[in-house]
Structure formats: C-alpha cells, structure tokens
Amino acid sequence: MESWASVLSSPTIRLSTPSSEAQFFVHRSLLQQQTALLSNLKPRDSHLSLPSPATEATLRIFLEYLYSSSYTLPTPAPTHTKKRRDIAPEEDDTPHPITTTFNASPLLTAASLGALGVWGKAPAKHARYTSIHTGEGVLNNRGTHYPKDSIYVKSDGATYIHPSDASILTPPPSPKLEKKLEIDVPPAPRGYATKQKPLINDHILAQHLEVYRFAKHFNISGLAHLALKNFSEALLAREKAINTADIAKLIETVFTGKHEDKELKAFLVRYAAFRLDKLREDEGFSSFVGKGGEFVLSLLGVVAGKKGVEPWIL
Numbered sequence: 161m162e163s164w165a166s167v168l169s170s171p172t173i174r175l176s177t178p179s180s181e182a183q184f185f186v187h188r189s190l191l192q193q194q195t196a197l198l199s200n201l202k203p204r205d206s207h208l209s210l211p212s213p214a215t216e217a218t219l220r221i222f223l224e225y226l227y228s229s230s231y232t233l234p235t236p237a238p239t240h241t242k243k244r245r246d247i248a249p250e251e252d253d254t255p256h257p258i259t260t261t262f263n264a265s266p267l268l269t270a271a272s273l274g275a276l277g278v279w280g281k282a283p284a285k286h287a288r289y290t291s292i293h294t295g296e297g298v299l300n301n302r303g304t305h306y307p308k309d310s311i312y313v314k315s316d317g318a319t320y321i322h323p324s325d326a327s328i329l330t331p332p333p334s335p336k337l338e339k340k341l342e343i344d345v346p347p348a349p350r351g352y353a354t355k356q357k358p359l360i361n362d363h364i365l366a367q368h369l370e371v372y373r374f375a376k377h378f379n380i381s382g383l384a385h386l387a388l389k390n391f392s393e394a395l396l397a398r399e400k401a402i403n404t405a406d407i408a409k410l411i412e413t414v415f416t417g418k419h420e421d422k423e424l425k426a427f428l429v430r431y432a433a434f435r436l437d438k439l440r441e442d443e444g445f446s447s448f449v450g451k452g453g454e455f456v457l458s459l460l461g462v463v464a465g466k467k468g469v470e471p472w473i474l
Contacts, residue, residue: 166189167189167190168187170188170189173188173201173205175219176207176208177209177210177214177215178212179212179214179216180219182219184223190226194380213374214377214378215374218370218371221233222375222380225382230386231371233368234367360406362401362402362406368390368391371383371387372387372388376419384423388423388424391427392431404438407431408442408444408445409444410428411428411432411448411455412445414428425455425458428455432455433462433463
C-alpha cells in the first residue's frame with residue numbers, strides 16, 4: 161500500500177452527483193486502492209459524476225471513509241430560539257429548527273473547497289488572442305467590439321487596435337476544459353429504487369442502509385461491510401424504539417427484491433431467528449412467512465442449527 165505522503169501528493173479528481181451542486185476533490189490514489197470507480201476513466205479525466213443511488217450525503221460519508229476508514233452520520237443540530245427585535249426576549253420561546261448539518265470535518269471542508277493535492281500545479285496557459293475586422297470595428301474572440309476609429313491598418317494588410325487601447329487586449333487565463341464522465345453502471349433493481357425511498361422509517365437505521373446500498377451499488381466492499389456492521393449495532397441498541405412492523409417490512413422488501421444481497425439477507429435471517437417471538441406478533445411478518453420462499457428456508461436452517469443465535473454476523 162502506498163504511503164500517505166505518496167497518496168497526498170497524488171493528483172486529485174472532482175466528484176459530484178447530478179442531484180446536488182456540491183463538488184468534492186479526492187486523491188486518485190485512494191480511489192484506485194479501494195474502488196473501481198476509475199476503471200473507465202482516462203488519466204487526464206478530471207471529473208467523475210456518480211449517478212443514483214449516490215447523493216451528497218452518501219458522497220460525504222464515502223470521502224470520510226476513504227481517508228479515515230470510518231464514518232459518522234450527520235446529526236441534526238439542536239433547535240434554537242430566534243429572537244425578534246420588537247418583543248422582549250422572554251416573550252418569544254418558539255423553537256426554530258436548524259437544517260441538518262454534517263460534522264465539521266477539516267478533511268471534508270478541504271475536499272469541498274478543492275484544497276486537496278493542489279501543490280505544485282503548473283500555471284494556467286493563456287489562450288491565443290485573435291481578432292476579426294468587421295468593417296465597423298474589431299470583434300475579438302471574446303465578443304468585445306472596438307470602435308472603428310480605434311483601429312488602424314498597416315501596409316501588410318493586418319488590422320491592429322490603436323496602441324492606446326492595447327492594454328485591454330491582455331487575455332485572461334484560459335479556463336481548464338474538463339471532461340465530465342458519468343460512469344456506466346447497471347440500473348438499480350426492484351427493491352432498491354433510485355428515488356432513494358428509505359427501507360426503514362427509523363432515521364438512524366435508514367442512513368446506515370443508504371450508505372450500505374451506495375457501497376454495494378458501486379462495489380465498495382470495505383464501506384459496505386462497515387455500513388452493515390454499523391447498522392447491526394444500531395439496530396441492537398435501538399430495538400426498544402423500533403416498530404416491529406418496520407423490521408418485518410424491511411425483511412420482506414429485501415427478500416422480494418431481485419438484488420442478490422447475501423450479506424444483508426444473512427444478517428436479517430439471524431436477527432429474525434434471534435427475535436422470532438417478537439416478530440411473530442406482527443401480522444405482516446406472519447403473512448410473509450406463510451408464503452414460504454428463500455427467507456423461510458434460511459430461517460428454518462438457522463433456528464434448527466442454533467437456538468438463541470445472536471444477530472451479528474461480522
């Protein structure tokens with residue numbers, strides 16, 4: 161594996177999603193080490209747009225994972241009281257929610273500003289200046305028109321701007337032309353809709369599953385493994401606050417979809433075996449089990465093999 165000095169001095173590439181205007185810069189070496197996202201890119205390509213199910217939120221988490229091998233979920237900021245000038249402070253106690261914010265990571269701040277790996281870049285090249293004589297004046301290649309009385313023609317037939325106006329001809333740095341490339345990925349199968357409908361109503365669990373779906377879709381195995389681990393730990397920690405019907409619906413959604421998600425399916429089977437008595441109380445779960453299928457066969461195998469099996473598989 162490359163040293164960090166080598167990684168941090170490698171070229172960067174700009175990442176974005178069509179659903180957001182946010183853009184981030186990441187070192188190409190990290191992407192090459194941990195993903196296959198650059199497999200269809202040319203060395204000179206400098207922009208990669210990740211399609212759905214990528215979102216700005218999952219992209220932020222992905223970048224944090226690349227540089228730290230971990231991630232933290234964005235947390236809603238606490239509500240605050242907005243004070244009005246025309247009333248006394250104690251009279252206005254209406255809470256005003258603040259939009260969800262991401263953890264203020266210096267790394268993500270630098271990535272969003274393009275401040276990663278910008279050392280030693282060559283100076284920008286300037287475009288060659290050209291002009292066209294129109295008979296009524298000069299129209300340059302930037303669309304600027306100069307009056308006829310400010311130009312003169314030399315004996316060789318060339319047209320020039322009057323020396324007094326020559327200072328305005330200094331061209332600006334030419335913009336760097338970047339090739340925007342959207343990687344070719346297969347459409348998301350049934351059960352993993354591109355509209356990013358949460359698989360579960362619990363906000364924390366839904367975010368971990370969103371990260372997991374993102375990682376599985378783009379074949380980022382390390383992030384997928386971590387997201388499933390975080391999901392399992394959060395599920396065990398939040399069991400009392402979670403509706404059993406939501407878990408039953410999640411199991412049905414995953415097992416009726418066409419996505420071959422062995423890791424998530426295996427975890428849900430073990431969890432169902434661990435909490436079978438509680439899940440049996442849900443009519444939707446009982447109805448789903450009554451239909452048979454892959455889930456029932458897997459569940460019977462786990463229940464027959466081990467009693468009181470714990471749900472974690474990682």
